[in-house]
Each structure stands twice: as C-alpha cells, then as structure tokens.
Amino acid sequence: MLDLAFSVRDLARTRFTLSPLWEVVASVRVLKHPAEHPLHRPWSVEAGRRLAASGLDWRLLADLVPDPPGSIPIFLAPPPAGPAADLDSELAVLRATPAEQVRSGLGAPRAPRSERVDRLRGDPRRGLAELADLIASYWEIALAPHWPRMRSLLEGDVLHRARLFAEHGADRLLGDLGSVVTWDDGTLRVGHHYVHGSRRLGGRGLLLVPSVFVWPRVFSVVSPNWQPTLRYPPRGVAALWERQVTVPQALAAVVGRSRARLLADLDTPASTTELARRTGITPGGVSQHLTALRAAGLVDAHRSGRYVLYVRTEAAEVLLAAADGRRDGAQAPPSPRSPPR
Structure with missing residues (x-):
C-alpha cells in the first residue's frame, strides 16, 4: 500500500492532464502479454497484425517496458508539464532528456536489462533520438487510428471528475479514482503490488492522468525529482473497443x-x-x-x-x-x- 499525504497546498495544486506518450508505454504492456488483458483484446489483435505487417522493429520499446517486478524508467514517459500534452511535445521532452538522467534511470535496481537497453545507456543522445523515432512510428501504426476515440473517453472522464469536484468537493473527486484507491482524512491510499510506504507530496500537488491501458491497475510516480503522478483507468473503458x-x-x-x-x-x-x-x-x-x-x-x-x-x-x-x-x-x-x- 502506498500512502500519499496531502496538504492544503497539495489539494490546491492537484490537476488533470492527458499523456499520449504514456499510452504508448502502457499499450506495450498489453501487446507483450495480451492474454492478461482481455479487455483490450480487440485492439491488441488489430495492433499486433498491423505492427507485424509494417515490419517495425519495436524490441527496444518492449525491452524498456519490463515484466513485473521490473520498473519502467520514468524518463520514458515523464509526467507532462502542461494541461493537454500532445505526442510531438512529449517526444521533444524525451529527446532532450539529460544523459545522466537516462543512465540513472537505467541503472536502478529494477531497471530493464538487455543489449538494446545497454546501447541506449552507453550513448543516450543517439539512443533517445532513435527511441523517439521508434515511438512515433509505433504510434502511427498502433494507436493513431484509435486516438480520437481514446481521447474522447479520457477527456470525458476528466469532465466527469470536474463535475464531481464542483458538486461534491475534493473528497468525492479523490475517492472515486478506482477500486484500489481510497481517500481518507487527507491521505490517498493506493493499492500497489511493488510500491509501499508513505510519501508527502511536498506542496507539488498530484497530477492525475486517466489512461486507457492501465486498467484495472493504477501506476504512480513518487520519485523525489519528478512531479507526483497517478495514472488511473477512466470510467467507461470497458466499452471502448466494443x-x-x-x-x-x-x-x-x-x-x-x-x-x-x-x-x-x-x-x-x-x-x-x-x-x-x-x-x-x-x-x-x-x-x-x-x-x-x-x-x-x-x-x-x-x-x-x-x-x-x-x-x-x-x-x-x-x-x-x-x-x-x-x-x-x-x-x-x-x-x-x-x-x-
């Protein structure tokens, strides 16, 4: 269990955004193990066929999204700075990631390991440029055809939660983020498999990112050098593909x-x-x-x-x-x- 302790300033700075880049990362998890994600089977079958037909070599991307208990490097899909990120702006941030940040992320105890990942760690500047181009190609093949529908679902979820806040306040907003998330007396409790303990947000607030491909789990960013972030499944995701x-x-x-x-x-x-x-x-x-x-x-x-x-x-x-x-x-x-x- 991960406990996120809120101050009044944290509540005031909590906000929503979307992240196409994170959807790329989360969708890779689904494609690597489609049997574990039956909800997304219509998409994974189609996307798998399209990727195979394209001949795109996306093994580096697959390596960077390791199986549990491996950890996805935060620099791969950092929390967006703006209210409505687009893929081009997120890829620009990825390309500009400092080399030491890449090496630090890939040197963590649960970081992914492979020859392709080692080449990225050895030459981050060149590796990030290749990775960004790879992600752009993957996006066009696997996700771009579905993005209008996905975006409507995600934006609709944000609109719904904005209504909850307007009508019932922050307690209802933060208490309605999924079955593994509860809100009680200034603390957001997140049911994690691999992250435990208590964290203070430190006045930075919490970035809430609805995500199609995380269902039924939630993913968080609580590292000190990054904006605290919670990626959660939007309402209505079960009806997205069918x-x-x-x-x-x-x-x-x-x-x-x-x-x-x-x-x-x-x-x-x-x-x-x-x-x-x-x-x-x-x-x-x-x-x-x-x-x-x-x-x-x-x-x-x-x-x-x-x-x-x-x-x-x-x-x-x-x-x-x-x-x-x-x-x-x-x-x-x-x-x-x-x-x-």
Whole structure:
C-alpha cells in the first residue's frame, strides 16, 4: 500500500492532464502479454497484425517496458508539464532528456536489462533520438487510428471528475479514482503490488492522468525529482473497443432515430467527429441534431481544450430510462376511447 499525504497546498495544486506518450508505454504492456488483458483484446489483435505487417522493429520499446517486478524508467514517459500534452511535445521532452538522467534511470535496481537497453545507456543522445523515432512510428501504426476515440473517453472522464469536484468537493473527486484507491482524512491510499510506504507530496500537488491501458491497475510516480503522478483507468473503458448501442424504439418514434441514436451513444461524453464516426451520420448532420437536442435541454456542451464534448442531461437520462422500460416489456396505459355518442 502506498500512502500519499496531502496538504492544503497539495489539494490546491492537484490537476488533470492527458499523456499520449504514456499510452504508448502502457499499450506495450498489453501487446507483450495480451492474454492478461482481455479487455483490450480487440485492439491488441488489430495492433499486433498491423505492427507485424509494417515490419517495425519495436524490441527496444518492449525491452524498456519490463515484466513485473521490473520498473519502467520514468524518463520514458515523464509526467507532462502542461494541461493537454500532445505526442510531438512529449517526444521533444524525451529527446532532450539529460544523459545522466537516462543512465540513472537505467541503472536502478529494477531497471530493464538487455543489449538494446545497454546501447541506449552507453550513448543516450543517439539512443533517445532513435527511441523517439521508434515511438512515433509505433504510434502511427498502433494507436493513431484509435486516438480520437481514446481521447474522447479520457477527456470525458476528466469532465466527469470536474463535475464531481464542483458538486461534491475534493473528497468525492479523490475517492472515486478506482477500486484500489481510497481517500481518507487527507491521505490517498493506493493499492500497489511493488510500491509501499508513505510519501508527502511536498506542496507539488498530484497530477492525475486517466489512461486507457492501465486498467484495472493504477501506476504512480513518487520519485523525489519528478512531479507526483497517478495514472488511473477512466470510467467507461470497458466499452471502448466494443460498443453495442441499443436505440430505444419508443424514443426513436418521438424524436427520430438519428437523435435517439445520438442520445443512446452519449453514455460517455464525445465530440461531433467521434459521434459521426460511431453512428455513420455525417458530421454536419450530427451537428444539426445536437443543436436541436441542446435546444430541447437533452444535451449539454463543454469545451475541453480545442474540442467541444457533448453530454446527456438528466432529462435525457429520464427519457432513455422510460424508453428502456417500454422495451423491456412495461405495458403502456390503454388509450382512452371516445365516449359513445
């Protein structure tokens, strides 16, 4: 068990961000042992085939993500400094990692070991340039086709937790980060297999990073020279790769099938582009339907960086629940008959 002790200043400095580079690292764990990650099987099967067909030699990346109890070097995916990292900016940071930091990370007791890792340790400048190029190629093959969907899920999770904070405060926010994380009296307790003890955040706050590929675990950074970080699974990740959306026919008869499909599909926040991809409706058509649904009070919109995410309102939840009741066999009340004349 890892205990993270918060001060008032730590609470004030706790924030969220996304990290495409960390998703690369975490996805490598899944590809190395796909049988241990059945939730991601649709992705791992496709990504494995695409990587094999490309001929990309990604063994260095696989070596740097060792099997437990090995430790992933922090410099491989350092905590992002900004609120919304992108892969190019993270790779720029990776390329500029000081040589002594690379050697220190690869010299730790549980650091990965291989001939390829030894070459990186011996010539960090050249090795980091090659590693960054390798990661960029891996990303384009294995993750870029899925990133819009992944990003929508991750940003939707941040939006959900921002609502928790706004409505219920920091206690609810920090107490809702997963089954192995609990919050009690100023301390965040994280169920770790290999990291134990108590750490003070030292006024730096905690960086919260939702991550698709960590489920069902959490990963942390608590080393003194790095921003304290917790990578946790986002809500809704179980439905990421295999979406089976049922459109309630009773609701479709009232608002139209396209609008009913959009409401059913908004079980997690999504952008216009993502909804168009999911539903097959043109982006222009999605935009028109969302405008109408928003005017009717069934959809809200929230900006997240450069994107606008749409979410169902409570009124829409009530409509969907009522329509589900009809679909599951609830009988509609008999229609009144006209009185005899």
